[in-house]
Amino acid sequence: MKKKDDLKHQVSEALLACQGKQAEDVAILELEKDSGAFTDYFVMCSGANPRQIQAIADAVDERLEALGLRVTHSEGYKQAEWVLLDYVDFVVHIFSEKARQFYDLERLWKSAKRLEPAELLAKPKARRASATPKTPSPSLKKARKKKS
Numbered sequence: 001m002k003k004k005d006d007l008k009h010q011v012s013e014a015l016l017a018c019q020g021k022q023a024e025d026v027a028i029l030e031l032e033k034d035s036g037a038f039t040d041y042f043v044m045c046s047g048a049n050p051r052q053i054q055a056i057a058d059a060v061d062e063r064l065e066a067l068g069l070r071v072t073h074s075e076g077y078k079q080a081e082w083v084l085l086d087y088v089d090f091v092v093h094i095f096s097e098k099a100r101q102f103y104d105l106e107r108l109w110k111s112a113k114r115l116e117p118a119e120l121l122a123k124p125k126a127r128r129a130s131a132t133p134k135t136p137s138p139s140l141k142k143a144r145k146k147k148s
Contacts, residue, residue: 010069021055027114032112039091053095061085081096082095
């Protein structure tokens with residue numbers, strides 16, 4: 001379970017890097033294990049122009065490198081129509097609008113589960129350790145004094 005949590009954290013960091021550079025139409029696809037996919041997740045977004053596409057790619061690379069995660073393969077940075085950053089367990093795709101419409105990966109991988117960015121970024125709820133607190137609150141102490 002730890003590996004899956006680490007992976008979701010890494011994907012959410014890539015997502016935050018994209019959002020930090022005002023990427024448009026951010027999408028996350030969780031690919032099915034039996035689909036023949038070579039990775040677990042796709043993070044996809046669009047940039048308005050080549051300079052923004054490169055800035056998004058740079059931000060993803062810098063943010064993940066700070067976590068100790070290095071890109072294993074990248075393509076398309078110089079042309080900045082479709083930049084692909086492969087991190088083995090997930091792949092980040094940064095498209096121009098035209099390239100995204102042309103390749104339409106969402107349609108090609110329509111069997112994948114589409115996650116909303118908010119789902120991935122949501123913090124897990126903390127579990128309560130016990131039903132009663134270990135140190136009573138001041139109001140509880142007062143109530144106990146009045147009963148005695």
